[in-house]
Every structure is written in C-alpha cells, then in structure tokens.
Amino acid sequence: MLGLSLREISAALKQGQVSPKELCQKCLSLIKETRFLNAYITVAEKKALQQAEESEKRYEKGQSLGILDGIPIAVKDNFSTAGIETTCASNMLKGYIPPYNATVVQKLLDQGAILLGKTNLDEFAMGSGSTDSIFGPVRNPWSYSKQYREKRKQNHHRADEDSNWLITGGSSGGSAAAVSAFTCFAALGSDTGGSTRNPAALCGLVGLKPTYGLVSRYGLIPLVNSMDVPGILTRCVDDAAIVLDTLAGHDPKDSTTIQDSVGPFILPILKDVSKLCIGIPKEYNAPGLSSEMQTLWYKAADLFESKGAKVVEVSLPHTSxxxxxxxxxxxxxxxxxxxxxxxxxxxxxxxxxxxxxxxxxxxxxxxxxxxxxxxxxxxxxxxxxxxxxxxxxxAQKVRRLIANDFMKVFNSGVDFLLTPTTLSDAMPYLEFIKEDNRTRSSQDDIFTQSVNMAGLPAVNIPMALSSQGLPVGLQLIGRAFSDQQLLTVAKWFEAQVQFPVIQFQELMDNCQAFFQHEKMASVSLK
Structure with missing residues (x-):
C-alpha cells in the first residue's frame, strides 16, 4: 500500500480499500520504525491524525478535494508551517513556531494532503550531504538495501556492520530519505544549487527543480533569494507532475512568480521522440566524474538516439x-x-x-x-x-554569461540537455566528511548549480543501479517554463529504463535487522 503512486493510492482511498486515517497511521508507524534514518526533525502526529479524520469525513460524504486528499506528505524544515516548529536544523531557530504557512504548504493542505512532519537538512540548507544539522546527519535508506549489503559482503564487510552508512545528499536529504523509505508519498525540498536533484539521485527518486518563478517562494526561509526554488521529491515522474500542478502559479505574496496562468500539468504518453533534439554538454565531462557514471550517461544518450531522437554535442563554455x-x-x-x-x-x-x-x-x-x-x-x-x-x-556578469550559454544552445534547436546529476553514486558518511563543507558543495553541485544560475527547470530521473547496487540518476534540463514538456520526456525515459526501486518489504526487513542489531549493541555497552 505504501509503495503505490499518488494516482494508485488516491484510487484506493476513493474505493474504500484504505481510509485516510489508516493510511496516516501506517506512515506514522513506519516513521517510528525507521527513526534511525533521522529523516524527520518534527513529526506532527496529532495534527496529521486530525487532518486524516477531516479527510475521512470528506470521503464519506463524497466530497473529496482531489487527488491529494488524504495522502501523507512531508516538508523540509525550512518551509514555514503554522503551529509546527520550523528550525532550519539550526540552534538559531530551535523552538520557533511560525504563525503562517508557506504558500506551497498551504496549497497542499488546501487540496487535503496530510502533513506528517518536517524533514532534516543541512543547517539553513547550506550543504550537499544533509550531514550538517544540529539534529545529526540523515542516513540513506539504500544503506540497508539487499543489493548494497550483498556487495559489502563480497568486499569482505560484515553484513550487519553500520559504521559507514551512506549519505543522502543534500541539503534536502531528509525529504529524500522520507520518500525513499516509504514514510510518505511525496515531499517538498528546496533547490538553490541542486539540493533537490542531488539527494534524489543518491536515493533513487525523481527530483524536480521547477523554473524560477513558477512556484512561490513565500514562506521558504531564504538561502539565496535569486536562486531558491521549492523542489519536489517523488518516486515517479507522474507524481512529481501531480504535485507541481498543485503548487504552480502566481502568488500575490511573491512578486517573482509568473503572472500568466499555468498548467494543468497533465503528462501525455510520449510514444515518438524522433522530433526531439537532445544536447550533450561537452563541459560536463568534468574531473571527478566516475567512469561508471560516464558510461551510463552515454548509454542514455544512445537510448534516445536508438529511438529516433537527434543527439548532438553542445558547448556551455562558462560552466567551469x-x-x-x-x-x-x-x-x-x-x-x-x-x-x-x-x-x-x-x-x-x-x-x-x-x-x-x-x-x-x-x-x-x-x-x-x-x-x-x-x-x-x-x-x-x-x-x-x-x-x-x-x-x-x-560574479553577476558571469552569471549572465552562464544564462546566455543555455539560451544560445536552446535557440540553436536543442530541446533538452541530458547530463549527469552527480559525480558518482552515494558516498559512505565517513568518507564524505573528510572534506570541508565548502569543498564538498563545490564538487557535488557541479552539474546542477548552473541551472539555478539560469533559472531553468531540471529533473533527476533514476536510471540504474551502480556496481555497488546503489542508485544512479541523470538530469534533464529544459528551457524556461518548459516544465510540462520536460516532465513528459522524463516520463518517457523513466518507462524505458525501468529503474528498480527498493521493494518495501525488503527495506523493512533490512531496517528491522539493523534496528535489532543496534538495540543489542546498546544493551552490551551498558
């Protein structure tokens, strides 16, 4: 049940196969069972159950608010939430309870979505690993996947050894872990230089960074106002489109939002890609790009070409x-x-x-x-x-040159750019923290950051498992406000590659095994 898509779980709610309250309780129970992932800072159990009861009454009366009614979601803890503590994972805001909701949060609530809680992040969203939080680092659920554990055994690690679990990426790592661990059906992150796409790639999720101005920033505690965008994390492209359809549009409280009407973001089934031109930026063959990542990138380009799309090498000269x-x-x-x-x-x-x-x-x-x-x-x-x-x-002048690079490529007839999202698959925590935050961020955001400079839409799509049994994702970049077309192509690509998500029961079995191991370890220490 918890592994269903938004459309599937919405249908189950309408057909009475599960009630909103039952679904909410399942998610809350799973949050407790996977609490060692440290995905959540605050779990709003009382409010969530109250919202679920209200949703249940609407369903009984046949007055559902829409596809999100009764569906549990989570929100990164740098979005203001009325009556729920909002900390930005910092001592500076610990104990702060906003009197209002961020626009994106309010829009979700208005559609009947159930807010389970606030997710962990790097302090004030400054980081690329979700390791710099006052509440501790976030663990990647794939650390406990069957594939990864088997690879560790082959490399002579103990199967239950947990001294070097995997990072989620950041700074929206808590949201990514929450979705990847099936504790919610979708989550909001924020994306300033890749903070939604980066953890999506490392956790095997779809991570959407909308066009700047398409979604309101009101109530998002700012990092870089001119680049911040609310991001969306889901387990499939269709789900990301559904959430975007709810969030997109003008907000009088945010003067940077688009004035024109947008949507609906309903994705058609794309059968023919022969009219598409896909650009491969040569500058993205960057130092540090793993050979495995590069191979999968070229394999994806070959896939587009084999299906009739035109694939061309392009140049974004100011990328460096x-x-x-x-x-x-x-x-x-x-x-x-x-x-x-x-x-x-x-x-x-x-x-x-x-x-x-x-x-x-x-x-x-x-x-x-x-x-x-x-x-x-x-x-x-x-x-x-x-x-x-x-x-x-x-720096502002260079930013203009970076934006112009993208504009020239798209004006030359290229429809979308295909790039890596990260340099490699998820890194073990102990290896990741060897570098300082500034160095880590400069390395990990190398393929994502320029998109924010230019204000363009981009999405990470999980492609395959690495040799370590970990997710590898690729990024599609589109021209400004081509979000619907971008997601349509992403949905086609998703259908072609058939990425193997963690099976729910497999995850739970491995998580329970670790949890029991951890409890035994704590007993022996006493």
Whole structure:
C-alpha cells in the first residue's frame, strides 16, 4: 500500500480499500520504525491524525478535494508551517513556531494532503550531504538495501556492520530519505544549487527543480533569494507532475512568480521522440566524474538516439566558472538574509548583556554553526565597498554569461540537455566528511548549480543501479517554463529504463535487522 503512486493510492482511498486515517497511521508507524534514518526533525502526529479524520469525513460524504486528499506528505524544515516548529536544523531557530504557512504548504493542505512532519537538512540548507544539522546527519535508506549489503559482503564487510552508512545528499536529504523509505508519498525540498536533484539521485527518486518563478517562494526561509526554488521529491515522474500542478502559479505574496496562468500539468504518453533534439554538454565531462557514471550517461544518450531522437554535442563554455560564481553570490545573499537573526525579534538570544553589539555577536556565535558563520563572513567581505565591484558585480556578469550559454544552445534547436546529476553514486558518511563543507558543495553541485544560475527547470530521473547496487540518476534540463514538456520526456525515459526501486518489504526487513542489531549493541555497552 505504501509503495503505490499518488494516482494508485488516491484510487484506493476513493474505493474504500484504505481510509485516510489508516493510511496516516501506517506512515506514522513506519516513521517510528525507521527513526534511525533521522529523516524527520518534527513529526506532527496529532495534527496529521486530525487532518486524516477531516479527510475521512470528506470521503464519506463524497466530497473529496482531489487527488491529494488524504495522502501523507512531508516538508523540509525550512518551509514555514503554522503551529509546527520550523528550525532550519539550526540552534538559531530551535523552538520557533511560525504563525503562517508557506504558500506551497498551504496549497497542499488546501487540496487535503496530510502533513506528517518536517524533514532534516543541512543547517539553513547550506550543504550537499544533509550531514550538517544540529539534529545529526540523515542516513540513506539504500544503506540497508539487499543489493548494497550483498556487495559489502563480497568486499569482505560484515553484513550487519553500520559504521559507514551512506549519505543522502543534500541539503534536502531528509525529504529524500522520507520518500525513499516509504514514510510518505511525496515531499517538498528546496533547490538553490541542486539540493533537490542531488539527494534524489543518491536515493533513487525523481527530483524536480521547477523554473524560477513558477512556484512561490513565500514562506521558504531564504538561502539565496535569486536562486531558491521549492523542489519536489517523488518516486515517479507522474507524481512529481501531480504535485507541481498543485503548487504552480502566481502568488500575490511573491512578486517573482509568473503572472500568466499555468498548467494543468497533465503528462501525455510520449510514444515518438524522433522530433526531439537532445544536447550533450561537452563541459560536463568534468574531473571527478566516475567512469561508471560516464558510461551510463552515454548509454542514455544512445537510448534516445536508438529511438529516433537527434543527439548532438553542445558547448556551455562558462560552466567551469559557475561554482566560483556561486561561491561569491551565495555568501553575499546569505550575509544579507542572515542579518535578520540578531536575537531581538525571534529565534535564539544569548544572555550576554554587556552591550547590544556583544549580544549580537554572542547570539550569532551560539546560534549558527561554522558553515553558516563562514558564509556570512565571506559574504560581508564580498559586499564591502572596496570589494563590491571586483567580486559581486563581476560574479553577476558571469552569471549572465552562464544564462546566455543555455539560451544560445536552446535557440540553436536543442530541446533538452541530458547530463549527469552527480559525480558518482552515494558516498559512505565517513568518507564524505573528510572534506570541508565548502569543498564538498563545490564538487557535488557541479552539474546542477548552473541551472539555478539560469533559472531553468531540471529533473533527476533514476536510471540504474551502480556496481555497488546503489542508485544512479541523470538530469534533464529544459528551457524556461518548459516544465510540462520536460516532465513528459522524463516520463518517457523513466518507462524505458525501468529503474528498480527498493521493494518495501525488503527495506523493512533490512531496517528491522539493523534496528535489532543496534538495540543489542546498546544493551552490551551498558
């Protein structure tokens, strides 16, 4: 039941095969059983059950609100949720309860979706592994898949050894783990440089980054206002389209949203791709790209070509400057956004009373981790009067060149770009944390970040399992506001590759085995 698509579970609810309350209870129970994944920061059990009861009454009266009515979802903990703690995984906001819902959250609730809780992330979404949270790192459910465990045995690791589990990617790793572990049917993430697509690729999910301006950012606690986009994580492309159909459209509270009417995002079945032109950016053969990832990328290109699509090599010449550009623009906007957390109006406040300046400094030292403080310091340096033209202004000019690269390619007749999403499959935690946050982010967002610079839509589609038995995903990029066409092609690709998702019972068996092992270990330590 928990492995069904949105359409399938909606049909089951309408036919009375399961009630909204029963479905909600199943998900809540599974969240408890898989709590060692650390996917959730807050589980809103009481509110979720109340919403489920309301949904149940609507179904009894034949007054369902739509396809999402009664379906459990989760939301990354940097979206404001009325009456539910919103922390951004930071001491600065621990205990903060917003008085309002983010627009995307409200739209989901208006359609009857059940909000199970808030998911874990890198503090203030600054990271690419979901390992820099005050609540601890998120574990990838694929760490417990049968395929991966068997590969570990072959490499002479103990089957129950858990000292080096896999990261989820970030910063929306909690949302990715929640969906991948079947605790919810869809989840919201945020995507500033790849933070939805990156964990989707490592967790075997569809991860959609919509066109900038298609979905409201109101109520999303900002990282980089000019690049932030609410993202969608699901187990299939159709589900992503259903959620996007609910979220997309103008919001008077967000002046950057599109004024024109959009949707409906109903995906036709694409049978003929012979009229498509797929571009392969040569600059994406980047240092660090695993040979296995490169092979699967070329295999996917061959698949398109074998079905009649035109596949051409293209050039995005300023790609190599994207990460450097981002590492200037991101801290600059972070410095501006984080200035609001001063200990006066909301959030953490220290007990230093020597002076206002001392209170500011102590509050921010206690409230932010090293990563956030480092970006604030860098951003303020780039924004100094004597540095502004040399850093911030030049970075903005490079950003325009990056956007122009994409525009030229799409104007040349290319419909979509096909690229890797990540350099490789999921990395073991102990290996991942050897590098600092800044270095990790620059490496892991290399294929995704420039899309945010240009404001384009992109989606990760799971393609295959690596030699380690772990998910590998590829990215499709489209021109601005081609989201429906992008998802239509993604759905075709998904049908061709038939990615093997973790079977629910298999996941549960392995999770239960680990949980029992962990309990026994804790008993022996006592």
């Amino acid at each position: 400057y994207s990460i450097i550009c981002y590492q200037i623009l991101c801290p600059a906007e972070v410095a501006s956004n984080m200035a609001r957390f001063d200990g006066l109006e909301y959030g953490h406040r220290c007990n230093v009373n020597v002076s206002t300046e001392a209170m500011y400094a102590a509050t921010r030292r206690e409230g932010f981790n090293d990563v956030v403080r480092g970006r604030i310091l860098s951003g303020n340096f780039f924004l100094l009067k004597e540095n502004y033209d040399d850093y911030f202004v030049k």
